[in-house]
Amino acid sequence: MAKKITGYIKLVVSAGKANPSPPIGPALGQRGLNIMEFCKAFNAQTQGMEIGMPVPVVITVFGDRTFTFQLKTPPISYFLKKAASLPKGSATAGRGYVGKVTMAQVRDIAKQKIVDMNANDIDGACQMIIGSARTMGIEIVE
Amino acid sequence: MNLWKITVNVKQPQIVVVEEILGYHAEALSSYEAGSEIDWKVEAYFLPHVEKNFLEATLIAEVQDQLKLKAEDVFLELLPRADWLAQSYASFPPLIAGRFFIHGSHYEGIVPKGLHALEINAATAFGSGEHQSTFGCLLALSLLSKKINPQKILDMGTGTGILAMAASKLWSQKVLAVDCDPESIRVTDENASLNKMASMIDAYCGHGYKSQKVKGQKFDLIIANILARPLMQMAVDMKKCLAPNGFVILAGLLGRQENMVLYAHFMQDLKLYKRIRLGEWTCLILTHQIKASS
Numbered sequence: 239m240a241k242k243i244t245g246y247i248k249l250v251v252s253a254g255k256a257n258p259s260p261p262i263g264p265a266l267g268q269r270g271l272n273i274m275e276f277c278k279a280f281n282a283q284t285q286g287m288e289i290g291m292p293v294p295v296v297i298t299v300f301g302d303r304t305f306t307f308q309l310k311t312p313p314i315s316y317f318l319k320k321a322a323s324l325p326k327g328s329a330t331a332g333r334g335y336v337g338k339v340t341m342a343q344v345r346d347i348a349k350q351k352i353v354d355m356n357a358n359d360i361d362g363a364c365q366m367i368i369g370s371a372r373t374m375g376i377e378i379v380e
Numbered sequence: 381m382n383l384w385k386i387t388v389n390v391k392q393p394q395i396v397v398v399e400e401i402l403g404y405h406a407e408a409l410s411s412y413e414a415g416s417e418i419d420w421k422v423e424a425y426f427l428p429h430v431e432k433n434f435l436e437a438t439l440i441a442e443v444q445d446q447l448k449l450k451a452e453d454v455f456l457e458l459l460p461r462a463d464w465l466a467q468s469y470a471s472f473p474p475l476i477a478g479r480f481f482i483h484g485s486h487y488e489g490i491v492p493k494g495l496h497a498l499e500i501n502a503a504t505a506f507g508s509g510e511h512q513s514t515f516g517c518l519l520a521l522s523l524l525s526k527k528i529n530p531q532k533i534l535d536m537g538t539g540t541g542i543l544a545m546a547a548s549k550l551w552s553q554k555v556l557a558v559d560c561d562p563e564s565i566r567v568t569d570e571n572a573s574l575n576k577m578a579s580m581i582d583a584y585c586g587h588g589y590k591s592q593k594v595k596g597q598k599f600d601l602i603i604a605n606i607l608a609r610p611l612m613q614m615a616v617d618m619k620k621c622l623a624p625n626g627f628v629i630l631a632g633l634l635g636r637q638e639n640m641v642l643y644a645h646f647m648q649d650l651k652l653y654k655r656i657r658l659g660e661w662t663c664l665i666l667t668h669q670i671k672a673s674s
Contacts, residue, residue, distance in 0.1 A: 250407075261425050302511030305502075
């Protein structure tokens with residue numbers, strides 16, 4: 239059918255937990271999209287994921303207010319905190335470490351994230367993840 | 381929960397810059413056409429605990445500085461707490477298109493007498509009935525309802541299945557609903573069940589008139605709400621699937637594309653029976669029959 243794109247919405251939603259409250263409600267509601275239809279479709283597509291995992295999603299809006307959406311991988315910070323078993327990163331990065339992850343864990347994160355990263359290969363992705371770890375106060379160990 | 385919202389009026393290529401500046405702190409970003417293909421708006425939503433001063437002095441100032449925007453092109457407002465779900469439902473009122481009454485699942489009112497009700501939710505496949513191309517097809521089907529009595533019907537590019545179901549309601553015939561997008565087929569099946577028409581809609585995932593279920597068949601009515609270029613490219617194959625005296629409804633084309641689509645089909649010995657113009661969109665009814673008029 240005559241699919242003319244009229245807009246995009248980008249947001250982060252917890253896997254399996256989409257509901258009409260902010261940010262979904264206002265972001266979709268202000269654009270006149272059917273909030274419940276998005277929530278149902280998102281929760282169905284993320285049902286195999288870990289509940290509550292932050293999932294970036296890009297919604298493409300068409301002329302008749304129908305839509306498609308694409309799920310992205312969670313932010314690097316999510317993977318790093320999970321690997322280091324931390325509730326949050328350091329508030330004073332650069333002044334000591336709050337946790338550590340191994341290079342094997344970094345490579346594992348790189349394999350999951352590389353589809354959404356501007357990296358040529360796994361090694362390049364690892365370097366970016368190591369950079370993120372540093373800003374979060376997470377030490378990389380062998 | 382209240383929310384802060386920053387709205388920025390930009391040209392389409394500037395969107396990425398605004399998103400880069402606002403994206404890190406925003407809960408959600410929305411960008412959309414505002415009047416023309418080049419003029420867009422970006423909206424960024426922030427939680428209420430984010431300080432107003434930070435939004436104004438840091439984020440808005442950065443956007444204005446980088447893009448050299450006027451003050452009136454970037455503004456901050458506090459969105460009051462609202463029942464977004466109720467507002468969302470309210471923005472989808474029932475729609476009357478020819479002989480059809482289109483409504484979402486949230487509608488609990490009555491269906492006007494003499495109209496065929498179709499329950500369609502604007503979701504992950506195209507075809508809510510609201511777009512002028514779909515609306516035009518519903519009018520075209522209504523127009524043909526008293527004139528023809530098709531036994532075999534094909535909906536090519538079915539989307540939500542709305543037109544397949546509409547045709548099935550009019551003539552009480554089974555309709556073959558084809559789309560190359562598996563998601564559309566899933567949604568069509570879902571909508572057919574929702575409307576208690578599962579046995580009447582044969583949703584099939586395939587590519588055009590050469591797909592297995594379509595090739596070699598002759599249809600009395602073909603509905604194709606796609607886009608101008610694919611319609612032209614498929615004209616030869618479409619004609620092979622059209623029964624003698626058959627009718628075809630073509631939509632998804634803009635008024636300025638009308639002549640080229642018509643020409644491609646005139647080359648296949650089809651004649652214009654009727655055109656329906658809605659805004660910038662045109663819907664064409666063509667036929668094999670000799671006595672046709674525009």
